[in-house]
Amino acid sequence: MGRPGSPPQAETRCPLWGLPEELLLLICSYLDARALGRLGQTCRRLCRFTSRDVLWRRLARSCLNAGFSALGTDLICYA
Numbered sequence: 001m002g003r004p005g006s007p008p009q010a011e012t013r014c015p016l017w018g019l020p021e022e023l024l025l026l027i028c029s030y031l032d033a034r035a036l037g038r039l040g041q042t043c044r045r046l047c048r049f050t051s052r053d054v055l056w057r058r059l060a061r062s063c064l065n066a067g068f069s070a071l072g073t074d075l076i077c078y079a
Contacts, residue, residue: 028049029055
């Protein structure tokens with residue numbers, strides 16, 4: 001067993017954490033909201049990492065701007 005406060009051994013052996021933070025952010029930027037949320041459920045460290053505003057800001061912008069024109073009218077056609 002590890003020392004109190006140290007990350008679990010499985011997290012320290014994960015090759016993902018050997019990557020630079022900028023590269024992890026770039027990789028996560030290709031994920032959709034569902035995949036990003038699921039990635040955050042895999043471990044505590046990824047939960048903290050995927051909770052960053054910078055990752056969700058792009059997704060929020062795309063969701064907020066997806067169905068409306070510049071004048072605020074609905075672009076989705078309900079036939």
